[in-house]
Amino acid sequence: MERVKVTIYTDPGCPFGFNAQRQELQLLWHYGERLDVTRMMIVLTEKSSSYEERGLKPEMVVANAKRLRASYGMPMLTEPRDRLVATIQACRAYVGARIHGDARADLLLRALRRRAFSLGQALDELETIYGASQDSGIAPEELDSWLADEFVERALREDMAATRAPLPEALALPQRLSRSNGGLRYSTASAVFERDDRRVVMPGFQPFAVYEVAVANVAADVERRPPPQSVEEVLAWAPYPLATAEVAELRGIGLDQAREELQRAGAKLVPAAGDGYWSAG
Structure with missing residues (x-):
């Protein structure tokens, strides 16, 4: 039986992506054996900047972090950072692992998020990325080769382009999308579910119940694994x-x-x- 293709748009430096790990784990527990999941990197920003340059205030970012932590209970630091960090190099590292078919790609994404949001390390510093790669069992020389690989760079730019070209179903809900360079892009945790000629587009951060509805609509015959008992x-x-x-x-x-x-x-x-x-x- 054909598996359900799931495309998730995310970024290791987005707080919503960090919190959406809860829903994604639910998806994998209940349906994982019947899914092919691809995570596409958004690249929130290519250049680190001050809060003022982005038209933000530190207290705004802190308030958002406190709201997310209070709402979802994830181990997320709420202290203000000294700058808004670029995520492109962290995204490049993940894409490198992904396109080389490396099973450690999702471990790397997890490690990058944990270091960024639970330990307060900056994703625009190579020390953070190398640390995350070692957490994931990826040798420094492997990471170096991915970061310098022209095929990785091409794949990363393709991710960015796809993120900034939402499908018509997503464009019908512009309030669930984010603005980028005068246009609209998928916001973090947006997902597309596909099998055969069926497709459900789920723009924006959503509760797990919406993931379940999407799976049911594209693959009604997929059996749901019962919840864990312990x-x-x-x-x-x-x-x-x-x-x-x-x-x-x-x-x-x-x-x-x-x-x-x-x-x-x-x-x-x-x-x-x-x-x-x-x-x-």
Whole structure:
């Protein structure tokens, strides 16, 4: 049976993408074996800048971070950064891993996000990118070859172009898109679901229920895997340590109950940004 093609538009430096990891884990748990997922890099900005240059104030960015953390419970720092960082080099590193068919690409994206939002490291600094690559088992010389590869650069520019050419269904909901150089682009966590001649376009950050509706509309015969029955089952399945909010999302429970279940299970917590990441004990 043909698998469902899922294209997700994201960026390692976007706070909405960081928080959308909860919904994406749900998607992979319930339908992962029947999906082919491709993550396209938006590249929020190619050049680091001051807040003033972008017409922003630090307190605006801090307020948004606090709202997201309060809403979704992810381990996300809320202190102001000294600048708005370019994400192009981090995106280039991810695309390099992706187009070389490297299974570590999603581990790299996860590591970049964790370093940026939970540890406060800047994505426009090579030290951060090399650190994330080592977290993912990617040797520095491999990363160097990807960053200098003309095919990687071409693929990155194709990602950027596709992001800035939303499908008609997305353009019908301009309020769910973002502005870019006078035009519209997919906002972070936008997704397109396709199989055969069926297609559902999901612009913008959405709850997991919308992902489920999209899957049902393009592939009604795809069976939904039941929710996990324990945190042990979640941690054994996850390819990397999970935040409390991610475990809670997968289990369908609150943050406090998830934390209690994890502690009872003897899971190990690495603290970060007021919460942390759990792995099996």
